[in-house]
Amino acid sequence: MKKNIFQSLIVALMCTTALGLNACGSDDEKDMAKPDINNRGVTENPINCQVYQPGDTIYVCYHFEDDTELGNYNIEIHGNFDHHSHSTESNSDEDECQGIEPERQLPDTAWVFNQSYAIPQGLRSYVAQVKIPIPKEITLPSKDNPQQLVTRNTRLGDYHFMIRLTDRAGWQQLKAVAIKVGQ
């Protein structure tokens, strides 16, 4: 009998604690879905294999959407001279829009673009429209004297255009597109 009382006491105590603490938080309204990057209602740009020239402007246009609330986004453009591939590209004719000889080292005259953008709060749907000019020249520290800056022509070739998009909850969606500068 004593044993039963003792056991019931412990079980009861544990249940009360669990339920008591549990009751404080409701967990039905949490955002469990990633945001989406698509072309709904817009003509998406840039698209795979698109060719630009140095001095051109990339008119970025994509539609973002989330079931709860969008967060922020980032656009990054990096050289793809080594021909790595991204799973979010439309992969089918990828090989055709790449140069022939892959390079192992990233040249220091490769154009690097990396910029983050805020989306106004409270939106579930947003059209990102950004103008990105492609520089004709790259400024970099001189090899002989790193304090001195020199300018060189922008390296032509394969680049990747990447969009990263978050929602308010911290889910992230990525989209990568292969583009070309020059040639």
Add this chain to the structure above:
Amino acid sequence: MIVNLLTAALMAVAVNDSTVTLQSVTVSGQQRRNYQMRSSHSSVQVGREYIGHNFAGSLMQTLEGLPGVKAMAIGSGQSKPVIRGLGFNRLAVTEDGIKHEGQQWGDDHGLEIDQFAIDRVEVIKGPAALLYGSDAIGGVLSLYTNHVPVEPFSGSVQLFGRSNNEQVGLSAKVEGRKGNFFYRANTTLIDYADYRVPTDSIQYYSYWIKLHRQRLRNTAGCERDGSVMLGYAGYHFHTDVRLSDSYSKSGFFANAHGLEVRLSDIDYDRSRRDIDLPHQWVNHLKVLSHTSWRTGDLSAELSLAYQNNLREERSEPISHGYMPTPPDSRERRFNKSTYTGLLGVRYAVANHALRGGLSTEHQHNRRSGWGFIIPDFETSSTGAYITDRYTVRDNLIVNAGMRLDYARTHIHGYEDWFATPVGDKRVYLQRSADQRRHFTSFTWSAGVNYSVGQWVVKANVGKSFRVPIPKELGADGVNYHIFRYERGNAELDPEQSYQLDATFSWTSRPLASRCGGVVLEVQLEPYVNYFPNYIYLNPTSDYVEGLQLYHYTQARVLRWGFEAEATCHVGRHWEAHLQGEYLYARQQSGLKKGYTLPFSTPWSTDAGVKYLFDAKGKGFVGLNAHVVGSQHEIVPPEMPTDGYWTLNLSAGKDFGLSDRMRLNVALHADNLLNRRYYDHTSYYRLIDVPEPGRNISVKVGLEF
């Protein structure tokens, strides 16, 4: 007097590692009861025999069979311990009572202990701050290597291998005793090739990676361990000193590490056994000294330790953002020294077993290399505790204790070694501010052990804590291991945790006398755990330097769960076993209110049957089905994981070659059906790498 005898008897059980062994027919109800009555914590103890028989490739994988214990795969076939869903700095790993101090915060940093030198393991599933201070929130993995040899000379040689990553290893041990003096020496050498997974390609951070012959490029590695111990074991006085060194080197999966996921000049597919860049090597040197003195009702123990953990992570120098191409491959180097001193006194008076102690620890960490992740720091902590264990009656023991800790941390400032253009200036950005923090923590614990008839009931309630680590306080930079920007929070308070856990254990009387009798053992271990301020790395919606910002915050967290197991011994030959576990976790405040915690353990259950026999030495064959539920309780950036089940075989046999020589063979075959599945609690889950396919581990040991 009776109490003293009982205590002595229990101590004897504790020291002799072969008496209380799990899942072995030799465990009688009485021994089981004795072990259960020793402490009010939920705990499991395994001896050398269990470790030997259940050898599954590595110590953590061997221990993974225990309810509530998981091995978190961190790559290269290595794993980290997780107890009831908590790992990293939320559990303490101790070796002979001294907390092991490496860089345990790291996602791909392993145990750095010679697992073949371990005699005995005890897993405490719950807060154990009273004895171990900071970090022992989720529990303690206590490893013991201090078994005192009884024979003038004995030893063993073990050869082992694993099929998945073509691992081969050798471990040798000699030990002996002359009068009261004894010695022990161990060495272990392990070599393994690239880890194999049942897939041809994986996706990581949107990159599409094709695998060569289903191998994770550059995950080969090696390990070299050695230790020497000398000691004196008298009746009243015992002293020993142990010097050990553990070195390991292993490659990082080349496609999912470093600044850019890209090709390199290295031809990784040339050989599956070489270690190219990127890779890590770590050397852990440890000197441990234990001295104890005992007379009548009083005993005192002094432990002193020095540990040096030297780690390097090397990768191909690549320019990134505004960082120019670094001069060499040394991306990160950490040199951490830890000095520990523990003084403990035990005193038995009337029915009370009193215990008190002081502990002090000093850590000194210096970094170098071109990749910044944690700043230099020094941390000092001091703690004092007192506990009483009161034997009310033979079958009712209560205990209580409290502890006070004081810790100081000095984090050094750090600025980039390269300049970043800000406006029209070029500045060296500060990544970590110089800061000094101090923390005080008061912790306590109380428990009861009660046995009546075939029942043993235990309950323990306690508070534990964890001092924030410098990474949580001072990080401010890109974590290239996982492509995110991590920002520390200098305002963090010590993490506190309250836990109530219980153990209900029942052993039947022999049920049927035919076929040798049937004995049933049932155990249920429920727990409730509450954190008023869990330190959580929160994924935000912001971008910093082109990467998603993760920011350290604190949130209320509730967790509860249980482990249950039932074992049925039928006669001398058959044993059936069923076990399961469940864990629930919820963040109850903060930006992720309503979400679970990262790497939430899904429910799982194991059903196994074992045949034991004795033909010129003990042997067994066992078949086990491991069933794991799906996990949809996730938090960004995780993905839901489907459930799975695997079929596993284990077998072992002892052969008596002569009265002094024994040969034993252990075989473990995992995932017999070669199923492809993902483990939600594996670090590799985040990068879409499935768990290994069929894998066979074999160990042959010769004891003399």
